[in-house]
Amino acid sequence: xxxxxxxxxxxxxxxxxxxxxxxxxxxxxxxxxxxxxxxxxxxxxxxxxxxxxxxxxxxxxxxxxxxxxxxxxxxxxxxxxxxxxxxxxxxxxxxxxxxxxxxxxxxxxxxxxxxxxxxxxxxxxxxxxxxxxxxxxxxxxxxxxxxxxxxxxxxxxxxxx
Amino acid sequence: xxxxxxxxxxxxxxxxxxxxxxxxxxxxxxxxxxxxxxxxxxxxxxxxxxxxxxxxxxxxxxxxxxxxxxxxxxxxxxxxxxxxxxxxxxxxxxxxxxxxxxxxxxxxxxxxxxxxxxxxxxxxxxxxxxxxxxxxxxxxxxxxxxx
Numbered sequence: 001x002x003x004x005x006x007x008x009x010x011x012x013x014x015x016x017x018x019x020x021x022x023x024x025x026x027x028x029x030x031x032x033x034x035x036x037x038x039x040x041x042x043x044x045x046x047x048x049x050x051x052x053x054x055x056x057x058x059x060x061x062x063x064x065x066x067x068x069x070x071x072x073x074x075x076x077x078x079x080x081x082x083x084x085x086x087x088x089x090x091x092x093x094x095x096x097x098x099x100x101x102x103x104x105x106x107x108x109x110x111x112x113x114x115x116x117x118x119x120x121x122x123x124x125x126x127x128x129x130x131x132x133x134x135x136x137x138x139x140x141x142x143x144x145x146x147x148x149x150x151x152x153x154x155x156x157x158x159x160x161x
Numbered sequence: 162x163x164x165x166x167x168x169x170x171x172x173x174x175x176x177x178x179x180x181x182x183x184x185x186x187x188x189x190x191x192x193x194x195x196x197x198x199x200x201x202x203x204x205x206x207x208x209x210x211x212x213x214x215x216x217x218x219x220x221x222x223x224x225x226x227x228x229x230x231x232x233x234x235x236x237x238x239x240x241x242x243x244x245x246x247x248x249x250x251x252x253x254x255x256x257x258x259x260x261x262x263x264x265x266x267x268x269x270x271x272x273x274x275x276x277x278x279x280x281x282x283x284x285x286x287x288x289x290x291x292x293x294x295x296x297x298x299x300x301x302x303x304x305x306x307x308x
Contacts, residue, residue, distance in 0.1 A: 019215050020212075020213055020214070020215070020221070021209065021210065021211075021212040021213070021215060022210060022211050022212055022213050022220075022221040022223075022224060023213070023221065023223075025210055046185060047185050047186065047188075047189040048185070048186050048189065049184075049185040049186060050184060050185075050186050051164075051184075051246070052163065052164065052183060052184070052185065053163055053164070053165065057186075058184070058185075058186035058187075058227065058231070059227075059230055059249045059252070060186060060190075060223075060224075060226065060227025060228070060230045060231055061186055061227065063223050063226040063227050063230065063252065063254075064221060064223030064224055064226070064227055065223070066223070067221075067222055067223035067226065068213075068221075068223055071222075084214075086222070086256065086259065087222045087256050088255070088256060089253070089254060089255045089256065090222075090226065090253075090254045090256075091251065091252070091253040091254070092251060092252045092253075092254075093250070093251045094248075094249045094250060094251060094252070097248075
């Protein structure tokens with residue numbers, strides 16, 4: 001087992017963030033790394049609104065943010081080599097409505113790693129992490145045969161072409 | 162007219178299009194709907210901005226989930242006797258195979274609608290309906306009718 005420094009994780013996430021087109025376009029970015037806890041931010045955007053009458057962000061946009069944050073926490077989890085980890089399943093509890101005009105933060109943590117599966121949990125909040133708007137739990141498949149470095153290299157190659 | 166007003170119109174291809182236009186996120190994703198008899202087919206047209214994995218390339222799994230959640234919400238409204246805007250309680254998603262950069266389809270089943278809660282299952286596929294890319298289950302809260 002090896003541990004990565006926060007700076008090392010931030011480097012992996014930075015390289016990754018440019019290759020994941022969709023979340024990059026949404027402006028989802030790294031907010032902080034605190035030990036084994038990862039926080040990402042989704043800036044408020046009008047195009048992500050689900051209810052025009054309240055201005056609340058769509059539940060689906062939260063699914064994207066939470067899937068991405070928990071998945072990214074898997075990729076740079078200390079206990080594995082940086083590898084591709086596709087989502088196996090994801091469950092989201094919607095605890096309250098995302099308030100209009102507020103950025104949304106998602107926090108993720110890996111709570112168990114086996115040879116093939118990573119179990120992750122997290123939540124989303126706006127103003128206070130004590131008042132989450134959604135909770136997420138899910139599992140990710142560890143595919144060491146799909147090396148992250150190759151994904152990043154091939155993406156960089158296709159960008160250059 | 163707001164979405165709350167529009168949902169009282171009989172659900173057909175034209176009204177579903179008007180509903181989708183009232184949801185900025187559904188418009189952003191490019192979701193479309195077709196009505197075939199009693200069935201509603203939701204379509205997420207392939208679009209490069211939806212890519213999550215650039216090497217395959219594959220559509221971001223979260224986007225597939227978001228598409229399925231929106232499909233479930235509108236399917237539920239379409240099946241309500243007295244339509245109201247439902248609120249998502251929870252959403253549980255199983256990924257079966259990566260969604261390639263192709264059109265994705267979703268169909269929903271309203272498994273149970275009680276007075277306050279509705280349970281729906283959603284299937285999303287690309288090439289063949291019997292080879293789903295993802296399946297999901299959603300619970301919605303049906304707010305008390307005030308009209």
